[in-house]
Amino acid sequence: MASGEVASSATAKYLQIAADLAAQIKSGALAPGAIVPSEAELIQRYGVASGTVRKAVAELRTAQLIETYHGRGSFVRSRPPVQRKSADRFRRTHRQAGKAAYLAEAEASGGVPSVTVLFVGPTAAPPEIADRLGLPAGTQVLARKRRYFRDGVPTEEATSYLPWDVVKDIPEVFAENPGGGGIYARLEEHGHSLAEFTESVRARLATKPETKALTLSPGAPVIHLVRDAITTDGRVVEVCDTIMAADQFVLDYRFPARD
Amino acid sequence: MASGEVASSATAKYLQIAADLAAQIKSGALAPGAIVPSEAELIQRYGVASGTVRKAVAELRTAQLIETYHGRGSFVRSRPPVQRKSADRFRRTHRQAGKAAYLAEAEASGGVPSVTVLFVGPTAAPPEIADRLGLPAGTQVLARKRRYFRDGVPTEEATSYLPWDVVKDIPEVFAENPGGGGIYARLEEHGHSLAEFTESVRARLATKPETKALTLSPGAPVIHLVRDAITTDGRVVEVCDTIMAADQFVLDYRFPARD
DNA sequence: CAGTGGTCTAGACCACAAA
DNA sequence: TTGTGGTCTAGACCACTGG
Structure with missing residues (x-):
């Protein structure tokens, strides 16, 4: 499709990506402390633009599922007991x-x-x-x-x-x-x-x-x-x-x- | 400057814009309930791209200073007493x-x-x-x-x-x-x-x-x-x-x- | 309908961290 | 130096709201 392609499905792409990654975290496929695939890789894997991946990652961060570190990568949060x-x-x-x-x-x-x-x-x-x-x-x-x-x-x-x-x-x-x-x-x-x-x-x-x-x-x-x-x-x-x-x-x- | 222009100052542009708007809200120049200038206008006023303005607005939203409504606009939050x-x-x-x-x-x-x-x-x-x-x-x-x-x-x-x-x-x-x-x-x-x-x-x-x-x-x-x-x-x-x-x-x- | 915010692209350059 | 996330551009189209 041409540029300016846009979500037409019910839920936004970035939310789908976030949900997908969240499921991997909850299932244990991405274990606590593990490094999350880099944004560059996520761009390739999901075939979307950088901004879309970044919004997905931001979503996971506000959901407290991951922590991001400039220059190092994103990591699955290990939730210590309260x-x-x-x-x-x-x-x-x-x-x-x-x-x-x-x-x-x-x-x-x-x-x-x-x-x-x-x-x-x-x-x-x-x-x-x-x-x-x-x-x-x-x-x-x-x-x-x-x-x-x-x-x-x-x-x-x-x-x-x-x-x-x-x-x-x-x-x-x-x-x-x-x-x-x-x-x-x-x-x-x-x-x-x-x-x-x-x-x-x-x-x-x-x-x-x-x-x-x-x-x-x-x-x-x-x-x-x-x-x-x-x-x-x-x-x-x-x-x-x-x-x-x-x-x-x-x-x-x-x-x-x-x- | 050429395209791909980027923040070189200490704090990001979107944070500066957010701080500027926040100051207007706290000073009362933007009163509770008042409509915040549209994103299109903010783009012109600050001479930045849409994405930058949107990040600034998102910042104000998470700071609980404004509420945004799809298709209507953004409004200064009226904080009812707790x-x-x-x-x-x-x-x-x-x-x-x-x-x-x-x-x-x-x-x-x-x-x-x-x-x-x-x-x-x-x-x-x-x-x-x-x-x-x-x-x-x-x-x-x-x-x-x-x-x-x-x-x-x-x-x-x-x-x-x-x-x-x-x-x-x-x-x-x-x-x-x-x-x-x-x-x-x-x-x-x-x-x-x-x-x-x-x-x-x-x-x-x-x-x-x-x-x-x-x-x-x-x-x-x-x-x-x-x-x-x-x-x-x-x-x-x-x-x-x-x-x-x-x-x-x-x-x-x-x-x-x-x- | 026009105007608004929401999503998305396809790049660019910058700042930081590790090898 | 390489790879990472962070910021930014200059557009596009979509979905919602109101007149």
Whole structure:
């Protein structure tokens, strides 16, 4: 046929190609970690133009089935089992046993956890954080930003914000490693007895910086979780702002059927 | 320059165009609901080829800034304020006041809620559901599938699954409208006193059918929530499987700092 | 009908990675 | 240097929407 040839079938060519490759992945013919045929080869195999193959590949990428690397090739994604996050991870008994929350969690999930501290120091509180802490926006607070890995793969990035008057007498929270049980253990040792936590969960697409930080494909979804730690006095002594790779986590909650 | 001209600057042309349009949207120059200049006009205005403009537009779409409609044009998204979902919506006092959960919720969020019942009837329980109900996979259960709207816009689709022996004596749950307080009120009237709920939250990209059902752009994220309703006997008497448009919701949880 | 976005072609050149 | 994916062109035709 002449140039300018166009799909006349029900579904677009690029979707057919994507579906074909997806079937090969699901059937195991293309195993996790395997390299996907190059675009040049797909062009030949399916007899289409480059743009069409590229759209098919883009489709597989947003479907989280493959990852593409400039200059190297495309690879079938190996989907690590998800981590379950439940409120249990903040149990005081875990803290007293010297476990930080992420470690208490990792025990049940399998996989080797690790943390990198990206920043610890004074910061001007962003508006939403300041609001939750009950402080004027821009007030100086202590920020602790860290990135969590699982089997060496970044899965989560969290920033804790603590009011300055709370932390100024707790030297450990300025250190990279705040010691056994994490910062919540340190807060309780210094008279800030924790009564409850509140969490707000949102989901959205990753921003450009987030795709870099968590090595996500563009267009990948993230879970944005903001947690307030509240003392028995009713004061919010910490706000933790977390971005998680959505495909890595299931969040579990439990609440009573109250009157 | 000759044909085959190519980006040599740091960031790609299509990203520059997308950023330019995004700035116009954020500044209000392109107001919510306004029509975005047609692709043909953007081609002229920026002096690029069609493919480049289309990639820029695709970028804005995945950034949730615009919606595109075949044959009509592209429009700046009007972001309705999000709905907050908290465990409070299941309070028994709400049920006794005759309010279903979604209504109790809508009161606080603003916007006019509505529901369409898509299906009520017997179904073979899907594996994950059967597992939660403590039944063999494929057991016949009652399914209630409905779609929720807000100001006429679909936001959420939920399917409840109930064991047959629980519902067989409760005629109201087979009706489209189960009566004041919803099915939880009916369950409690028939001796199934609810003790607690558990919810599992995941986020992922919408599937093709979900984009249709919730009128989402392709590549839009959804929240997948599965809730178990548990009686004082410890039995799971309902599993509710919900898909929500991620940009419409914030989920709030609260839990004690237990020992 | 004219105008819109959606798909597709058949190339080109660029940027990156590995041998 | 070779091969990979990423960007871009300058068109074409198709499918949908509205007047």
